[in-house]
Amino acid sequence: MDTWIGLMSGTSMDGIDAILVSFPDNHIQIHATHSISYPDDIRNRLVSLSQNKGSPDEIGELDHRVGGLFATAANQLLEKSSFSADQIQAIGSHGQTIRHQPDGGTPFTLQIGDAALITELTGITTVADFRRRDMAAGGQGAPLVPAFHRAYFSAEGEDRCILNLGGIANLTQLPADRSRAVTGFDTGPANALMDAWCKEQTGLPFDTDGTWASEGDIDQDLLSDLLSEAYFQRPAPKSTGTEKFNLEWIQTSLRRHPEVEAVDVQRTLLELTALTVAKQLPQQPGMTIYVCGGGARNPMLMKALQRTCSPATITSTSAIGLDPQWVEPTAFAWLASRTMNHKTGNLPDVTGARGKRIIGAIYYA
Structure with a gap:
């Protein structure tokens, strides 16, 4: 049985989720999960870097530091499991996005977290840099x-939205009629603005339970x-990040609205997330949204x-078999399996690429 590790750190920049998983007979079998938080100084530096406040030296140092933390997450995950490094086919590492500029004459995207270092510190082949091949197309x-x-x-029999x-x-529309294309795009901010405002006003990294x-x-x-x-208002395909939606x-x-109380700003930002999802949602009668x-x-947001x-x-994705926390790391374990087996991993109907591509760069153990 092939086993894979997925490593994910998203635009919240709060830490790394790691999963050890297999895909037998087109099913998901989870063997172990693990999460680590970024140290406060690393998170603060990453947020600053995402706002273009950093030198090449800062990028290089954080690339190394984050790569080491990703490797730590993978090694600690293995320690919790019954598997050893030589039983893992590959790690799929999304990396930490610090800049995503997909539009204009020179589109680019930058994820740090040195994949060569992850391979070196874990002894496991690592697939990373998934986004740029699609962007090149x-x-x-x-x-x-x-x-x-x-x-x-x-x-x-069910129109679904993930x-x-x-x-x-970001949302993915999964039509019950499989002859119709799957579509998906970034709708805008989810937790990024609420987290940034909460940290600025209260010192806390996020608003627990929306309290x-x-x-x-x-x-x-x-x-x-x-x-x-x-x-x-822009049509899809589109994607964005914290380089736009930030403090x-x-x-x-x-x-333009200096009289608004801080707590009312927080409530308004939550409503913004809910409304921008709803206004861009491809409505289908009887559709279920799995969060x-x-x-x-x-x-409060739900x-x-x-x-x-x-x-x-x-409802949440738990209703269809996968805890909400582990959907994205599982996806990058799966994308690594696609890359290692010479299979395509992007959906041109979603990203706007000229065609399907094998995505990800491989760093062999």
């Missing part, structure tokens, strides 16, 4: 997880201003989505 380079969603979450609520929100947001009120003028962002983006609008990512653990996305049903 004219695609957005993201989202890449819809191919995995199609493989494991599609179902005849909604990932990480720092950025602080629940104490505030939606400021309709501020909400209307935020919703006027051109990205929300500075919030503060630009707040300069994954950190936002699935925010009952309640807002149930209201704004009605009549669609909102």
Whole structure:
């Protein structure tokens, strides 16, 4: 039985999720899971770097440091399991995105977390740098997880939407009619703005359970201003990141609304996430939305989505067999298996690439 490790750190930049998984007979078999948090100084430096506040030396040092942390996550995962390094076919490492600029004359995307170092410290072949091959073919380079969603979450008889609520929100529409194309794109912010504002105002890295947001009120003028962002009206294919949706983006609008209380800003940002998902959602009668990512653990956000996305049903991916926390790391383990077996991993209908491509760079053990 082939076994794979998936490593994922998303746009929330809070840490690394690691999973050891197999895919027997087109099923998902989880053998072990593990998470580590970034040290505060690393997280703060990553956030700063994502805002273009860093030198080449800073990029190089953090590339090494993050690669070492990814390797630590993989090695600690193996220690929790009954597997050894020589039983793992490959690691799929998404890396840590610090800049994603898919549009314009010179599109690029940059994920750090030295994959050569991961291979060296684990003794396991590592597949990384998944986005750039799709981007070289004219695609957005993201989202890449819809191919995995199609493989494991599609179902005849039910129109499904997989909604990932990480720092950025992205959705995948899985039609019950399999002759129709799978579509997907980034809708905009999920937790990124709420986390940034919470950290700025309270010192806490995130608003646990949406408790602080629940104490505030939606400021309709501020909400209307935020919703006027051109990205929300753009057609797919499209993708974005924290280089756009960040604390500075919030503060630009707040300069026009200086009277809004901090707690009301938090509640308005939560509503922004829910509304931008709902307004861009491909509505299908009887559709079920399966939520994954950190936002699935925010009952306040889930309640807002149930209201704004009605009549669609909102639940989590646990209902279809995979805990919300482990969908994306599992997807990158699966993408590594695709790469190692010379199979394509992107969906041109999602990313806009000129065709299907084998994605990812291989660092052999």
